[in-house]
Amino acid sequence: MAKATTDKAALKKAVTRIITKRADELIAFARDIGANPEVGFQEFRTSRKLAEAVEKAGQKVERGLAITGFKAKHIFGRDGAQDGPTVAVIAELDSLRVPEHELSNPETGAAHACGHHTQPAQLLGVIAALTDAAISEHLSGSVAFIATPAEEFIDVSARLAAHEAGEIGFMSGKQEMMRLGVFDDIDMAMMVHTSAESGTGKFSVGGSSNAHVVQHVRFIGKAAHAGGAPWDGVNALQAANVALVAVNAQRETFQNSDTVRVHGIITDGGVSVNSVPGQVIYEGRVRGRDSEVVDAAAEKIERCFKAGALAVGGEVKITSIPGYMALENDSLMSEMFAANAEGICGKGSVIRRGPEANRGGSTDMGDLSQIMPVIHPYVSGASGTAHGIDYIITDYKNTVVNAAIAMAHTVIDLLADDAVAGKDVIAKATPPRTRKEYVESQEARMRVIHYRGV
Numbered sequence: 001m002a003k004a005t006t007d008k009a010a011l012k013k014a015v016t017r018i019i020t021k022r023a024d025e026l027i028a029f030a031r032d033i034g035a036n037p038e039v040g041f042q043e044f045r046t047s048r049k050l051a052e053a054v055e056k057a058g059q060k061v062e063r064g065l066a067i068t069g070f071k072a073k074h075i076f077g078r079d080g081a082q083d084g085p086t087v088a089v090i091a092e093l094d095s096l097r098v099p100e101h102e103l104s105n106p107e108t109g110a111a112h113a114c115g116h117h118t119q120p121a122q123l124l125g126v127i128a129a130l131t132d133a134a135i136s137e138h139l140s141g142s143v144a145f146i147a148t149p150a151e152e153f154i155d156v157s158a159r160l161a162a163h164e165a166g167e168i169g170f171m172s173g174k175q176e177m178m179r180l181g182v183f184d185d186i187d188m189a190m191m192v193h194t195s196a197e198s199g200t201g202k203f204s205v206g207g208s209s210n211a212h213v214v215q216h217v218r219f220i221g222k223a224a225h226a227g228g229a230p231w232d233g234v235n236a237l238q239a240a241n242v243a244l245v246a247v248n249a250q251r252e253t254f255q256n257s258d259t260v261r262v263h264g265i266i267t268d269g270g271v272s273v274n275s276v277p278g279q280v281i282y283e284g285r286v287r288g289r290d291s292e293v294v295d296a297a298a299e300k301i302e303r304c305f306k307a308g309a310l311a312v313g314g315e316v317k318i319t320s321i322p323g324y325m326a327l328e329n330d331s332l333m334s335e336m337f338a339a340n341a342e343g344i345c346g347k348g349s350v351i352r353r354g355p356e357a358n359r360g361g362s363t364d365m366g367d368l369s370q371i372m373p374v375i376h377p378y379v380s381g382a383s384g385t386a387h388g389i390d391y392i393i394t395d396y397k398n399t400v401v402n403a404a405i406a407m408a409h410t411v412i413d414l415l416a417d418d419a420v421a422g423k424d425v426i427a428k429a430t431p432p433r434t435r436k437e438y439v440e441s442q443e444a445r446m447r448v449i450h451y452r453g454v
C-alpha cells in the first residue's frame with residue numbers, strides 16, 4: 001500500500017508557531033551571548049550556556065569537541081529510527097576581537113562584530129521545532145545540532161602554540177571537528193550567517209567565498225644597544241618593513257578575477273625602544289578564489305619575507321598554516337531554503353547569487369562544503385561594517401526567528417516523505433573530496449620555511 005505523502009505545509013505551519021511562540025526567549029538568548037563575547041576556542045561560557053539549553057530541550061549533548069564545540073543528535077520517526085540522511089544544523093560560537101566595539105569585553109577586546117551570537121539562538125529555535133513530537137514523527141533520518149568554535153581565524157600565535165602542544169590539530173573549529181570525525185555521520189549541513197549588506201533582500205543564498213592560507217612569520221635579527229652600537233645589531237623590524245614594501249609591490253601582479261587579498265598585522269614589533277628589535281612577528285593572510293590561486297600568491301609573498309631577511313642579513317621562519325577552502329553552496333538545498341525564506345518574508349525577499357559571486361572573505365564552512373553538500377545563506381538585519389566597530393544586529397526577529405524557521409522548514413523539505421528530497425540531494429551532489437583526502441591535503445599545506453639571509 002502506498003504511503004500517504006506528508007502534509008509539509010501543515011508541518012511548516014506548526015514549526016512557525018512553535019518558534020514564533022519562543023521569539024522573545026530566543027532573542028534574549030542571542031542578546032545575552034552578544035553581551036558576553038568570547039573568542040575562538042575560548043567560548044567556554046557561550047558553549048556551556050548553549051549546551052545547557054540544548055540539554056534542557058531534552059537532547060543528549062556530546063561536549064568538548066574541538067575544545068568548546070559540541071554535538072547532539074536527534075533521530076526522527078515514530079518508534080525508533082526511520083532510515084534517512086542526517087542533516088547538521090550548525091551554530092558558530094566565537095566572536096572577534098574589536099576593542100573599540102560598543103559591546104566589546106573591556107578585558108579581552110572580544111566583540112561579536114560578525115553577528116555569530118544570533119546563531120546559538122537560531123539553533124535553539126530549530127531544536128524546539130524539530131524535536132517536537134508532532135513534527136519529529138513525520139520525518140525520516142536524523143538531525144545533528146552542532147556548535148562549532150573558532151570560525152574567525154585569529155590569535156594565530158596562540159593557536160599555533162596550542163597546535164604545537166598537541167591540543168588542536170587544525171586551527172579553526174569546523175576544520176578541527178572534520179579532522180576529529182565529528183562530521184563523519186553527517187550527510188549535509190546548513191547554517192545561517194548575518195549580513196549588513198544593503199539591498200532589499202531579507203535573505204540571500206548562493207555565492208562563494210575566498211580560500212586562504214595563514215602565514216605566521218618570525219623575523220629574526222639580533223638585539224643591540226639602539227644608541228650605543230646599533231651597527232652590532234640586526235634589525236628584525238627593518239626586515240619586516242622591507243618585506244611589507246615587497247608585498248605591496250606584488251599587488252599589480254594579481255588578476256581581478258582571482259580575488260586575491262593579502263593582509264596582515266604585526267603582533268610583536270620589538271620589546272624596548274632602546275634596543276634594536278631582535279624579533280618581529282607578523283600574522284598574515286593570503287586569500288584567493290581557490291586553493292590553487294592562494295598557493296601561487298602565497299609563494300610570491302614568501303619571497304617577500306625572504307627579501308626582508310636578506311636585506312638586513314637576518315633570518316625568517318615562515319609557518320604556513322592551512323586556512324579555509326572556497327565555499328560551494330549546494331544548489332538544490334539553496335533553492336529549498338530560498339523558497340522557504342520567501343514563504344516567511346514574502347516574494348522577492350530573497351536574493352539568489354551564482355557561484356561566481358565571491359564576497360572576498362572566507363569561512364570554514366567552505367572546508368565542510370568540500371566533503372558534503374552545504375548551504376551558508378545570509379540573513380539581513382545588521383548594520384555597520386562587518387568586523388568593524390559599528391557592526392550590530394538591528395533586526396533580531398529576522399536574524400534569529402526567521403532564520404530558525406527557514407532552517408527548520410528546509411529540514412522538513414529534506415526529510416519528509418521518507419527523506420526523498422534529502423536522498424536526491426546526496427545522489428546529485430559531487431563534493432570534490434572525501435574527509436580523508438581533505439585532512440591529508442590540509443596537513444600537506446602545513447609547513448615551515450626557515451630562510452637565512454646571512
Ligand SMILES: [Zn+2]
Binds near residue numbers: 152387
Ligand atoms: Zn567574520
Ligand SMILES: [Zn+2]
Binds near residue numbers: 116
Ligand atoms: Zn562570521
